[in-house]
Amino acid sequence: MISLRNRADFERVRRTGRSWTHPFAVLVAELNNLPHSRFGFVASRQVGNAVVRNRSKRIMRAAVRATITQFPAGWDVILIARNGLRQRGLAEALVALRHLLRTAALRQPPAVAGN
Secondary structure: OEEOOOHHHHHHHHHHOEEEEOOOEEEEEEEOOOOOOEEEEEEOOOOOOHHHHHHHHHHHHHHHHHHHHHOOOOEEEEEEEOHHHHOOOHHHHHHHHHHHHHHHOOOOOOOOOOO
């Protein structure tokens, strides 16, 4: 799994990407024109203190690792933890992530015709 680390990339995805919501998480996605997808994880202070926020991000990372084969290549994806994820575990995060993937219907980017 490749991480989305650059602040400018996070801002671009948040500004121009599409978003889908679930009670436990929000998925924001944008095409990145790369042969792989990149993932970023966010938890605001509303989720809890630093320990709770980091736990929420770890749960989301584990859910992405478990469903990485369902993500098509060529996307920048940000997953934002919501308050409900704090009390839930990996099983609920997997359900939320699968729901978001179905709702978003992320598709492979269109192939460019080569010469």
